[in-house]
Amino acid sequence: MAEAFNTTRNKWLLAAVSALAVIILLFGPAIKIYHRQKEQRSLSLAQQFFNQGDYPNATLSARQVLLLNPENFPACRIMAEIADRLQLPTTLDWRRRLAELVPDPETKLQLAEAGLRYQSRPYLLTEQILRELSTSATNLAYYHVIAAERALNLRQLDTAAAQFASAVQLAPTNRLYELNLAMVQLSSREPATLAAARHRLNAFTADTNFAPNAYRALIADRLAQNDGPAAQNLSAKLLRTPQAALPDQLQHLAILKKNQSPDFITQLKSLQQATATNVPKAAQTAIWMQANGFADDALTWLGSLPKNLRTQPAVQLAQATAMETKRDWPALRQFCTRGHWEDLDFLRLAFLSHAWLQLGETSVAKSHWHSAAGAAGSRLGALSSLLELTARWQLAEERLDLFWLLFQKFPRDQWIATALKQHCQITGNTAGLRRIFQQLAATYPNSLEIKNDLTYIHLLLGMNLAEAGTEAAKLHVQRPEDPAIASTYAFALHLKGHDADGLAVMKEMPAAALEQPAIALHYGVLLAATGDKAAARHYLDLAQRETSLLPEEKQLLK
8 A cells, every 4th residue: 555655656746747847848938038028127227217317226227137137237337337426436346347247458447447536546456457458458548548547646747648648649539638648748847848738728628528628627737826816717617518517516616715705605505505416416515515624514514405315325424524524523423323324334334433443442443343344245345445444544453454355355356465465575574475375376376476486485484394395496397497486496405405506596597687686685695605705795785775675584684
């Protein structure tokens, strides 16, 4: 009877499986078609809302698309554009995602451009991307424009002029690049170059398409020359162009304030009224007020906005910044204790940490800072924003911890490893360098350079000497012409007491390589160890001029 029951059960099970297979065969394609249609419908809505400036609904529709297909490029692009227009650090995350989905020069350069806006000097992310594209994208005018903008931000005016000149050469019909070159030349010390630049920019003001940028450059020139009345006149002309934007209106306010114009208060109130129903514009206006000595007024005005605007993260961030500007730490603590700032909640926790720190509660502050880092998660933009705050608030320990966290989460982002290496080199943290090279070696297992760096650090620290010596010898066999690898191998031989063999390896190097401080150190040590102290002196003196020798290297010099 049990056997009959099992047989019946197996038949039913087989029938159920067969039925399920039939359902999948019949309805599987239909489900895929339904999801594809739903994805396209949501994407169409997202684009419509975006074109209308309805960013909340555009964001909602784009997120629905990404739930169905996380790799939908147009939806990611909409998210990136919205974040950028709202001036949110998540712009970096979306631009990074786009560059991962379509890793062509244009998307990478857009990420580099975002790095200029959401990171501070020396713009390491932008520098890394420009370096990576230096062999494949220099035929693109866009590449030279980004390189020029970075140079401008670093006040490297000659470099910026050269890069814009390259852009003009590559795209001679694009007059915007010609205008950009003239803008840079306004900083020239050559009277003829300066006069020619002003003449070209004044000519551009007659062209509707280029007039706004030309006016902006001429205004900056007049402000640099402390010519307030002329700057005000040019600014008024700029505001009459259809392309005038909120930053232009805010700059006009700054000029009116500087010129002590009686129209200043009227213009400020008019702008407040015009921006009071727009979240990003209200936040920008409030931040301008704080930076120009009106933090109290900014708080009062923000508090008077409609409730649906006051609860928007960008506005809440502006309110917190105003309290920070006023140094009203109890109010800042109370304000940041409640609520949730959605994607920017990590900033709420960071400001809460800062308030507690200023009130003398260090342990509570550290706890909230850790919470802020946790809320940032694995988002490059969020972690980069916290990094900017550590610089603003002079939090050296937290800054270093963030760099390690960034390195752990983004080991392939060379700008992070570069910053960490520089810090460890300057502070003499040899163990920290070992940690970096271990992670890099795991990330890039085929890189001989990284293997050599890790081997050298092990030799310096006296760790795993036998293994490190074997690795140094193997690397030298693989690439005997590399001075850095040869120097590491010679150092390994020195530690084994084989100084003559090590010196023979070093003497195979070009004379110019031996003059490099890092290599000169080991050449000098080997010369001294083999009795040629007179020759050693020159190379040890070269090594001693190096300002960032590690403690173990300094010990070698003794």
